[in-house]
Amino acid sequence: MPASTALRVVAFIVVFGLVWEVATVLLRPPDYLLPPLHSVLAYCFAQWQVMLKHAGVTAHETLLGFGAAIAGGIAVAFVLNRFPRVATILWPSVLFAQITPKVAIAPLLLLWLGFGIESKVLIAFLISFFPILINAHAGFQSVDEETAELARSMGVRGLRYFIRFQFPHALPRIFSGARIAINFALVGAVVGEFVGSDQGLGNLIILAARLLNSPLMFSTIIALMGMGALFYFSVGMFERWMIPWHVSYRRTLQAGKIGLQDA
Amino acid sequence: MTGPAKPILTIAGVQQRFATRSGEIVAALNNINLEIATGEFVAFVGISGCGKTTLLKIVGGLTMPTQGDVIYKGERVTGPIKDLGIVFQRPVLLEWRTVLTNVTLQTSMRDLGSAAEQRRLAEELLDRVGLAGYGDRYPWELSGGQQQRVSLCRALVHKPGLLLMDEPFSALDALTREQLQRDLERMWLRQKPTVLFVTHDVGEAVCLADRVVVLAGKPGTVVANIRVGVGRARGADLLNNPQLQAYAKEVRSVLLPQEAKTGAVLTKTG
Numbered sequence: 173m174p175a176s177t178a179l180r181v182v183a184f185i186v187v188f189g190l191v192w193e194v195a196t197v198l199l200r201p202p203d204y205l206l207p208p209l210h211s212v213l214a215y216c217f218a219q220w221q222v223m224l225k226h227a228g229v230t231a232h233e234t235l236l237g238f239g240a241a242i243a244g245g246i247a248v249a250f251v252l253n254r255f256p257r258v259a260t261i262l263w264p265s266v267l268f269a270q271i272t273p274k275v276a277i278a279p280l281l282l283l284w285l286g287f288g289i290e291s292k293v294l295i296a297f298l299i300s301f302f303p304i305l306i307n308a309h310a311g312f313q314s315v316d317e318e319t320a321e322l323a324r325s326m327g328v329r330g331l332r333y334f335i336r337f338q339f340p341h342a343l344p345r346i347f348s349g350a351r352i353a354i355n356f357a358l359v360g361a362v363v364g365e366f367v368g369s370d371q372g373l374g375n376l377i378i379l380a381a382r383l384l385n386s387p388l389m390f391s392t393i394i395a396l397m398g399m400g401a402l403f404y405f406s407v408g409m410f411e412r413w414m415i416p417w418h419v420s421y422r423r424t425l426q427a428g429k430i431g432l433q434d435a
Numbered sequence: 436m437t438g439p440a441k442p443i444l445t446i447a448g449v450q451q452r453f454a455t456r457s458g459e460i461v462a463a464l465n466n467i468n469l470e471i472a473t474g475e476f477v478a479f480v481g482i483s484g485c486g487k488t489t490l491l492k493i494v495g496g497l498t499m500p501t502q503g504d505v506i507y508k509g510e511r512v513t514g515p516i517k518d519l520g521i522v523f524q525r526p527v528l529l530e531w532r533t534v535l536t537n538v539t540l541q542t543s544m545r546d547l548g549s550a551a552e553q554r555r556l557a558e559e560l561l562d563r564v565g566l567a568g569y570g571d572r573y574p575w576e577l578s579g580g581q582q583q584r585v586s587l588c589r590a591l592v593h594k595p596g597l598l599l600m601d602e603p604f605s606a607l608d609a610l611t612r613e614q615l616q617r618d619l620e621r622m623w624l625r626q627k628p629t630v631l632f633v634t635h636d637v638g639e640a641v642c643l644a645d646r647v648v649v650l651a652g653k654p655g656t657v658v659a660n661i662r663v664g665v666g667r668a669r670g671a672d673l674l675n676n677p678q679l680q681a682y683a684k685e686v687r688s689v690l691l692p693q694e695a696k697t698g699a700v701l702t703k704t705g
Contacts, residue, residue, distance in 0.1 A: 318527045321497050325521045326544040336544070340531045417531045417573050 207386045215387035216394065227395050229372040230361050233289050234403070237296025238357040242350060244297070245304025250334065253312040266305065274299045275363050282368045292364030292372070299360035300353035307349030311342025344418045347411040354403045362396065373399075442470040443629050444494065444597070449503035451489050451654075462654035463489045467503070469648065469657065474627040478634060478644035480686060486655035487633040491599050494631060495519050507597065520590035520628065522603040526582035528574040528589075534561065535570035538588045547593055560588040564618050580611035584618065591622055598628045605636065616642055616671035624667060637690065638673045641665075641682040649689045659689040 189209055196208035203211075216223065248266065252259040278295050285291035315338055323329075323337050365374025373392050380389035412421060451464040463486040471477055479487045492498040494505055496512040496519075505512040520541075528537045538557035542548060548556070561570060564584040574582055583603060590598060603619075604612040620643060623630060634640050640647045641663050649659040665678045673679050 316527075318523045318525060319529070321492075322521060322523075322527055323544075324497055324515050325495060325519045326541060327515060327517070328544050332544070336540075337529070340529070343531075415531065417575075419530075419575075422575060 204384045204386050207390060212387050212390040212394070216391045219388075219391065223376075223391060223395055226371055226373050226376050226392075227399060229289070230358070230365065230374065230396075231399060233292040233361040233364070233372065234296050234354075234357045234399075236289075236293045237298075237360060238300055238350075238354055238403075240293070240297045241300040241304050241353055241357065242346075245301050245349070245353075246308045246346065249305050249308035249312055252309055253338070254334070269298070270302045274360065278363050278367045282364070287368045287370065292361045292369070295364040296357040296360035300357040303349040303352040303356065304346065305349075307345040308342055311345035312338045314345075315341050343415050344420070347407070347415065350407050350411075351404065354407050355400050358396070358400055358403065441473060443473040443475075443508060444471040445469070445504075445506040446471075446490075446494065447504045447506065449490070449493060449500045449505065451486065451493065451498075452501045464493075464500075465652075465654035465656050467655075467657060469660075471629060471631070474629055476623060476630040476632065476643060476645045478632045478640035478647045479650055480634060480637060480640045480647055480690065481650035481655060482635060482690075485650045485652065487650055488601050490650070490655070491601055491631055491633055495521065495597070495599050516597055518593070518596040520593065520595035520598045522583075522586050522590045522598070522600045524602045524606055526574065526579075526586040528582055528585060530574055532574075533570060534566065534572050534574065534577065534585050537574065537585055538592050541589050541592050545593055553592075556592055557588065560592055560622075561585070563622065564588060578611075580607050580615060583607060583615060587615070587619065587622070591626060591628070594626055595628050598623075598630045600630065600632045602633055602635065604639065605634065612639070613671050619643065620668055620671065637683050637686045638679075639671075641679050641686060642669055642671045642673050647682070647686050649686060651690070659686070661686055661689070 193209040196206055248262070252262060252266075274295060278291075281294055282291045285294060312334075319337060319341075323333050328336065361372070362374035362377075365372040366378055369375045373396050376392045377389060380386070380392060415421070446467050446469040449464060449467040450462070452460050452462045455461055467490060469477075479490065481487050489498065493500045494507075494512070496505070496507075496515045499513075507516055528534075529540065532540060535554065535557055538561065539550075539553045542553040542556065543550075547553065558567075558570060561567060561584075564587065566581060566584055566588075569577065569581070574585065577585065583606075587603070590600075604615050607615065616639060632640070632643060644663055647659075647661045647663060648657055649661070650656065651658045661682065663679075663682050665676070665682070669676065669679065673683065
């Protein structure tokens with residue numbers, strides 16, 4: 173993330189916080205509807221160890237689900253691309269899994285897998301799997317004809333073609349999918365915790381709602397936003413490190429140096 | 436010289452048909468017969484759609500003909516030829532690899548020599564086309580002409596027996612094109628691979644080739660086979676070489692009646 177972007181994000185947060193604080197001080201809404209920012213921050217500060225413990229649980233579930241979605245999405249995309257016959261059988265089941273509303277079956281998954289982290293990981297996985305799969309598959313399919321011919325002229329086939337040509341070619345798309353998927357996974361974990369859990373940020377939100385504890389509610393929401401931002405930018409940084417050659421990172425170059433002529 | 440002394444490549448009765456989307460069968464090539472000698476530079480000239488590219492792919496074993504055979508080094512071609520080098524119209528460089536590793540891609544995919552040896556060979560070639568010191572750059576940091584030079588190095592680094600070039604310079608500006616034609620001639624004279632060079636630029640064909648094969652019609656057939664008896668190195672200098680100009684005229688005279696029939700316009704060459 174360039175420094176100017178970071179600065180704008182910070183500026184936005186500061187303005188947002190100011191508006192919140194001033195509005196609550198001036199308009200005095202009941203505390204259980206919208207507490208002033210300073211009391212939320214004070215609550216956060218006092219309870220940070222508790223918050224951190226629950227955030228850790230949610231992060232754990234999210235990352236396990238996300239990791240499984242990355243591995244599974246790429247693996248399934250590989251099979252779909254590589255074995256067209258298998259693909260004709262597999263696509264309908266993949267689509268079926270996608271049209272099934274994951275949030276709606278969350279209670280069922282809890283019933284099956286229990287109230288531990290397994291059910292949350294599974295929901296996080298299911299909800300973040302599809303963006304990875306679709307993007308990886310599109311990436312594998314989109315190697316141009318000439319590059320494929322070049323590989324064949326060098327006698328490159330099979331797994332070597334996948335590793336040396338298809339996979340690097342698909343990486344930018346896989347990362348696009350991952351940027352979407354990481355926050356999907358977080359939503360999945362929180363939904364799982366809503367439905368039934370004894371820990372995690374989703375559990376805290378349900379608790380806060382029952383107790384009408386709005387400082388806890390807002391603290392948890394802020395924690396979730398912070399976690400989402402951290403995940404998202406981590407994926408971005410990893411992407412930048414993995415594919416520094418990609419077109420989206422070439423801004424530093426003068427346009428004049430790029431002289432590819434398409435014809 | 437009539438007919439190559441010792442053909443490395445024989446194209447015998449090659450025919451190619453395609454099924455279009457609407458299910459119609461279209462013939463792209465009809466009864467192509469050619470013999471090409473070891474180390475010969477053959478240019479294929481013809482207007483778009485006469486099947487030049489298709490013929491190139493068939494010769495390389497990347498596409499199988501509907502009918503007929505290609506014999507390379509005494510063996511019938513049934514898959515990609517082993518010692519093949521290809522240059523396309525676009526550079527087709529892998530954007531995640533540096534200039535150097537784009538060249539060594541060829542040798543590393545073929546497991547030829549140690550990494551150090553591959554590197555040395557690639558650097559030597561890059562040096563020869565004026566890209567010394569560009570090895571660590573990425574393709575997008577290079578101009579179109581430079582990228583195509585890298586592509587040329589990649590096609591030659593493993594010392595191929597057969598080099599296929601599909602309109603390799605047609606996307607470049609005129610001056611860059613001339614420079615690359617000179618580079619190509621120089622490198623060809625050094626390594627002497629057999630070259631099949633597709634172009635629609637008559638000047639380019641006579642400057643580079645030992646023999647110009649004119650393809651025309653739909654489906655494409657060989658309408659002329661013109662040997663260019665001009666010594667090397669020619670230096671891509673059509674403008675100051677009346678001999679080359681005479682050959683260019685001859686090729687055009689064969690090409691033009693065909694053009695009139697299909698209504699296409701031949702661009703001025705040279």
